[in-house]
Amino acid sequence: MPELPEAEVVIQQLRDSLLDSIVTDLWIGRADIVREGYPTWAWYVNSRLSSVVRYGKSIAMAFQKADEIRYVVAELGMTGLLLFPSVKIKHPQHVHLRMIFVGGKETELRYWNPRRFGRLSFFDQGGLDRYLERRFGCDPLLATPQEFAQRLGARRGRIKALLMHQQVIAGIGNIYANEILFRAGLHPNARANRLASSRRDRLYHVMRNVLQEAIACGGSSVRDFFAPDGTPGQYKQRHLVYGKEGQYCPNRCGRVIRRLKGERSSFYCPRCQRFR
Numbered sequence: 587m588p589e590l591p592e593a594e595v596v597i598q599q600l601r602d603s604l605l606d607s608i609v610t611d612l613w614i615g616r617a618d619i620v621r622e623g624y625p626t627w628a629w630y631v632n633s634r635l636s637s638v639v640r641y642g643k644s645i646a647m648a649f650q651k652a653d654e655i656r657y658v659v660a661e662l663g664m665t666g667l668l669l670f671p672s673v674k675i676k677h678p679q680h681v682h683l684r685m686i687f688v689g690g691k692e693t694e695l696r697y698w699n700p701r702r703f704g705r706l707s708f709f710d711q712g713g714l715d716r717y718l719e720r721r722f723g724c725d726p727l728l729a730t731p732q733e734f735a736q737r738l739g740a741r742r743g744r745i746k747a748l749l750m751h752q753q754v755i756a757g758i759g760n761i762y763a764n765e766i767l768f769r770a771g772l773h774p775n776a777r778a779n780r781l782a783s784s785r786r787d788r789l790y791h792v793m794r795n796v797l798q799e800a801i802a803c804g805g806s807s808v809r810d811f812f813a814p815d816g817t818p819g820q821y822k823q824r825h826l827v828y829g830k831e832g833q834y835c836p837n838r839c840g841r842v843i844r845r846l847k848g849e850r851s852s853f854y855c856p857r858c859q860r861f862r
Contacts, residue, residue, distance in 0.1 A: 587662075587663070587664050587665075587759050587760070587761075588643060588662040588666070588667075588805070588811050589643055589757060589758060589759040589761060589762050589805075589806075590640070590642065590643060590726065590727075590756075590757030590758060590759075590762070590797055591762070591797055591800035591801045591803075591805045591806070591819075591821065592643075592662070592805035592806070592811050592819065593640045593642075593643050593644065593645055593662065593757070594640055594801045594805075595801060595804055595805045595813050595819065596640075596645055596662075596668055596813065596814060597638045597639065597640050597645055599813055599814045599815060600638045600645070600647070600668065600695070600814060601638050602691070603670065603690055603691040603692040603814070603815075604635050604638075604687055604690045604691070604692055604695065605635055605636075605637070605638065605690070606634060606635065606636070606689065606690070607634070607635055607687040607688060607689040607690030607692075608632065608633070608634050608635075608687060608688050608689050609630050609631055609632065609633050609634075609635070609649065609685055609686065609687060610631065610632070610686045610687065610688055611631060611684075611685075611686040612627060612628070612630050612631055612683075612684070612685050612686070613683070613684040614627055614682065614683055614706075615681060615682040615683070616682055618702075619682040619683070619697075619699065619702060619705060619706055620705065620706050620707065620708065621661075621705035621706065621707045622707040622708065622709065622713065622717075623707055623708030623709055623713065624708065626656070626708045626710075627708055629651070629656060630649050630651075630656065630658065630685075630708075632651060633649035633650060633651040633656070634649065634650050634651070635647060635648070635649055635687070635690075636648045636649065636650040636655065640757075641659075641718060641721075641722050641725075641756065642721070642722045642725070642752055642756030642757040643661070643662060643752075643756075643757055643759070644659055644660065644661050644662070644721075645659070645660045645662070645668065646658075646659045646660075646714070647659075647660075655711065656708065656709065656710055656711075657707075657708070657709040657710075657711075657713075657714045658706060658707070658708055658709075659706070659707045659709060659714070659717065660697055660704070660706055661704035661705050661706070661707075662699075662704045663699060663701065663702070663703030663704025663705070664701050664703040664704070665699055665700050665701045665703070665704075665809070665810050666697065666698070666699035666703075666704035667697075667698045667699070667810065667811070667812060667814075668695060668696070668697055668698075668814050669695070669696045669698055669812070669814050669816070670692045670694065670695065670696075670814045670815055670816075671692070671693065671694040671696065672815070672816065673812065673814070673815065673816035674816075675698055677700055680698055680699060680700040681696045681697065681698050682697050682698070682699055682702075682706075683695075683696065683697035683706060684696050692814075695814070720753075721752065721753070721756075722752060722753065722756040723737070723751070723752065723753050723754040723755050723756050724737065724754075724755055724756065725756055725757060726755055726756075726757055726758060726793055726794065726797060727757075727794060727797060727798070729755075731787060731790050734755075734786070734790045734793075735783065735786045735787075735790070737754055737755065738778045738779065738781060738786055738789075739778070739779050739786075740779070741754065741778045741779055742777060742778070742779050743777070743778055744774065744775045744776065744777065744778070745767065745772055745773075745774065745775075745776045745777070745778045745781070745789075746763050746764075746767060746774035746775070746852055748778045749763045749766065749767070749793075750763050750850070757797075758793075758797075760828075760850040760851070761806055761808060761825070761828050762796060762797065762800065764827050764828045764852060764853050764854070765796050765825060765826060765827065765828055766789070766792055766793045766796050767789075767854065767859065768826055768827045768853075768854060768855065768858070768859060769792045769795075769796060769826070770785070770788055770789045770792040770793075771788075771858055771859055772785065772789060772859060773854060773859045773860060773861040774846060774852040774854055774859070775846070775852075775861055776861065799821070799824070800819075800821040803819060803820040803821035803823075803824065804817055804818070804819040804820050804821070805819030805821055806819045806821040806822045806825070807819040807820075807822055808822055808828075808829075827843050827853040827854060827855065828853055829853065830843045830853060831843055831844065831845040831853060835855040835857065835858060837855065837858050839855065839857045839858055840857070841855055841856055841857045841858075843855055844856055
């Protein structure tokens with residue numbers, strides 16, 4: 587599932603290739619891929635792509651026409667991708683949006699999503715504000731250490747579940763939660779509000795370092811993720827624990843990586859990440 591680093595890679599490529607270009611045509615393959623605002627989609631023809639930003643794991647594209655700005659928000663979900671037309675895809679019937687552009691490096695943007703867990707939304711400013719308010723907590727790359735510590739201290743839940751709670755901390759999913767907690771030396775079931783301040787500080791800095799390193803590597807292509815130009819992410823080669831059940835701990839402590847089964851599997855070292 588694309589997470590914050592993958593979404594960040596997407597917006598960087600969209601900015602580089604499509605910013606300030608004009609939409610000349612728009613096609614939607616099926617109405618149920620649109621979560622909100624389907625009747626407004628025709629407005630975007632002849633609008634200019636004025637900005638691209640990330641909120642958690644979602645990509646928000648702002649379009650301007652005269653003095654009005656509207657937004658297209660793409661949720662990638664489990665298998666969603668935003669792709670340029672040069673990328674060959676296995677099942678083209680799962681392309682649910684095509685936007686045709688002039689004036690940029692690329693001429694088309696496609697939204698491909700075979701499992702349709704993600705959705706598209708068409709918002710005016712008020713709709714976007716309401717969407718952001720109900721969907722997203724703080725951004726882990728923008729939150730201050732004080733804000734991060736406050737959010738952890740206010741929750742009694744398990745630390746891994748809290749890292750993945752999008753209304754608390756937006757953008758982290760199962761892959762990066764596992765990697766962050768291993769590097770921080772924290773058990774996935776440790777209670778967030780019981781962490782010493784020194785451990786919260788370490789978690790904060792490790793979290794940011796892992797996410798920034800993953801962005802620099804183009805994200806993690808674990809299953810279907812590709813950047814819009816078709817480039818796979820290389821951070822999978824740097825995963826230390828995710829998907830490595832039964833392998834020896836990379837810290838060379840002599841133990842093997844275990845797997846905690848639940849809604850999302852947790853991979854951890856029982857020595858380096860003791861539950862206490």
